Structure formats: C-alpha cells, structure tokens
Amino acid sequence: MILSFKYLRLLPVVIISVVFLLSGCGDTPMPKPRGYFRIDLPEREYRSFDSTYPYAFEYPVYAKIIPDNNALNEPYWINIDYPRFKGRIHFSYKAVDNDLSQFTEDAHSLAMKHIPKASAIEEIRVDNQAAGVHGLLYDIEGSEAASAYQFFLTDSTKHFVRGALYFNVLPNNDSLLPVIDFIKVDILYMLETFRWKD
Numbered sequence: 001m002i003l004s005f006k007y008l009r010l011l012p013v014v015i016i017s018v019v020f021l022l023s024g025c026g027d028t029p030m031p032k033p034r035g036y037f038r039i040d041l042p043e044r045e046y047r048s049f050d051s052t053y054p055y056a057f058e059y060p061v062y063a064k065i066i067p068d069n070n071a072l073n074e075p076y077w078i079n080i081d082y083p084r085f086k087g088r089i090h091f092s093y094k095a096v097d098n099d100l101s102q103f104t105e106d107a108h109s110l111a112m113k114h115i116p117k118a119s120a121i122e123e124i125r126v127d128n129q130a131a132g133v134h135g136l137l138y139d140i141e142g143s144e145a146a147s148a149y150q151f152f153l154t155d156s157t158k159h160f161v162r163g164a165l166y167f168n169v170l171p172n173n174d175s176l177l178p179v180i181d182f183i184k185v186d187i188l189y190m191l192e193t194f195r196w197k198d
Contacts, residue, residue, distance in 0.1 A: 041179075055093065057191075063081060064080070068091075068092070071092065077092045085179045093160070095160075096155075096160050100160065103154070103162070104154070117142050117144040118141060125137075126151070131194065133195065135161075137150075137187070148184075149163075149183075151163045151164075155196050
C-alpha cells in the first residue's frame with residue numbers, strides 16, 4: 001500500500017510531462033511546399049514586322065523573329081523566339097489554292113492532339129473584318145500540355161497562317177503560368193495588328 005501511494009504522488013508529474021510532450025509535437029518542423037522562381041517580366045513594347053513576307057504584324061521588342069531553317073521549301077515560315085523565357089511561337093504560312101478546308105482541318109487536328117494532357121481547350125474566334133483576317137485561337141489549359149496556345153488565320157481566299165507556342169522546357173504549365181499569361185497578351189496583340197499584304 002505504501003508503494004502505490006508513492007506512485008500516486010508522481011501521477012500529477014507524469015500527467016503534466018505527457019501533456020508538455022504532446023503539446024510540443026505541434027512545433028515539429030514541416031517541409032516547405034514546393035515553390036517556383038520569381039519571374040521578372042519586361043515592360044510591353046512592340047515594333048512592326050513589315051518585310052517582303054505576305055503578312056505584317058506588330059511583335060514585342062523582347063522577342064526575335066528568325067526564319068525557320070527547318071522548313072526548306074517554305075520561305076515565309078518564321079519563329080518568334082522569346083530567349084528570356086525559352087519560348088517560341090512557330091509561325092507557318094501557306095498560300096491557299098482550293099485547299100483552305102484541309103489547312104483549317106489540319107490546324108484543328110494539331111490543337112486537338114493535346115486533349116489527353118489538357119484539362120480544357122477553349123476556342124476563341126478571331127474576326128477582323130477591316131483587315132480581312134479571320135481564324136481561331138486555341139487556349140489549351142493543363143499543367144502537362146505541350147502547347148498552351150495555337151491559332152490559325154486566313155483571308156478565306158489566298159492566305160493561311162498557323163501559329164503554336166512551345167517552351168524548350170519540360171511541360172509544367174503551373175510554373176510557367178505567369179509567362180504563358182504574359183505571352184498570351186502578346187499573341188492577342190499580334191493577332192489584332194495582323195494584316196495581309198497583296
């Protein structure tokens with residue numbers, strides 16, 4: 001009986017110790033959630049691309065236009081490079097010769113190839129009656145989609161242009177989202193200022 005009374009006197013000390021131990025578990029260091037580097041975006045400024053090509057538009061001063069050397073027989077294909085973001089808009093041109101429906105179907109098929117990795121694909125109509133520029137912009141959402149934006153433009157009789165935005169990095173549009181949103185504004189401006197030259 002004396003032994004059990006001795007242990008009973010220690011019971012409050014044991015209870016208090018257990019309470020302190022359990023309350024201290026809440027301060028256990030936890031790993032920080034994964035973050036992404038801060039991306040500093042440049043000030044928007046545009047210049048004119050008006051050359052011997054059958055089209056003209058305004059593009060950002062922080063981008064470079066380079067002829068597409070991989071398209072040997074296509075003199076009007078260009079790449080609009082964003083070196084700072086490792087991004088590129090592939091820009092291809094075709095003269096229409098009773099094959100417009102084939103070109104538009106090909107553009108649609110290439111955009112729809114992203115369906116397995118996309119969470120949504122929104123089609124945005126481009127319609128500039130004054131410049132004779134019509135087409136579609138495909139806004140492709142999804143963290144693993146290879147291309148975030150694709151588009152095609154035509155005058156319905158002579159000209160057809162297709163564009164697609166790609167990045168030279170592993171697809172992770174969650175981390176690229178600020179850059180994608182930034183370039184989207186540039187693409188919309190390029191499409192707004194786009195015109196055909198005859």
